[in-house]
Amino acid sequence: MRFATLGPDDSNHAMILRRYLAERGLENASITLVDDFTSAFESLVAKRLDYVLQVTAHPAHADCVGHYMHRAFPVDSFIAASRPLAIIARRDRPRPRSLALQPATRHYADLADWPAQRDMPTIVAVAEAVLTGEVDAGLMAEEMAERHPDTLYRCQSLGAALDTWVLFGHQPLDRGPMLWPEAPIADRFHDDQ
Template identity: 35%
Template sequence: MLIFSTLGHEGSNHHFVLQQYLVAHGIAQTTRIVLFDDFHCGARALIAGEADYLLQCAVHPAAAEITGTYRTAMAVVDAFISPSRPMALVRAMGSGEGSGKVGVQPATQSYADLSAWPTVVHEPTVLAVQAGLAEGRYEAGIVFASFAAAHAERFEVMEPIGTVCDAWIVYGREAVDEGRAVVWNGSPVARQFLERIGRSPKPGGS
């Protein structure tokens, strides 16, 4: 059985996208997912053979650090695009001890206008932002839309964000590039390239 690891807990965006990736490859039923609170822990587990692959969002604040720090022991073996879980900027109804503070995961900070809050607090995950809202530490936050729906009596949606399509990185222990670019030339954008230069895709999409 393959072991894939990523940032957790269950229900995180990384967990959600990893599940979509495994389904797309048809290996979800033969794969175990291991969740880590920190990408350094995930990288060390991959290198030690405790996991076979590691998934990380390319815009995660730790992406460059992880790629550089462990470059001699693990390699990027795949990349893809995937929409996130639907998101929203929500605000607590009524004032509390979190007034004036908005919580965000840094990669989501530009998804909405946060100028109404004098203090922006960074959390490592969207789930941590949700926990901060639930505990009254923040007046507002960028969270999964499902959080607002589940707690409609406490929070109102200030700005629906919807899904955001990001790039995702898969790391493994064995490099696959062989010193050249590994490109899916049958991809949807490859077909766009051919259409825009007036050429038809080859039969079979390659």
């Protein structure tokens, strides 16, 4: 089986896909990491891939669902947490003013104190922009401050984002709505009666 998702190797997409495959007992599946979802979905509908994993918070999600309707189909979904996030700044910038962020994270924190904001395609790209000094700070994986303690420091911890993930295939499922019978929320419905 051939799976694809957004790279690079240390992206949330790659981490979540590996967790998903392990949970499903598919550790030997082939993983392709892509730079953009258009190429992944094109490969999916051409049957060069079997599945594509995408988080619904990604800015390209709605476009992919619409553009590939009747050619790429949701075949599984689940809820998973990202790596814990934080606003992290360079130590050599005493008054950080510029902030890089991936657009899906724009509302994760109050950014009113950051007058210069720069959109980046991925959280990994945000970290690279901060590390190279292109910007003063970024909204990125909190672990980056621990990996580079001499260069970076944590301004504000934000915690993990809890997102819905969708696995797409090139064949639709042949049954109607599918519910997770053991979903934790189901117990609450029965408790409220």
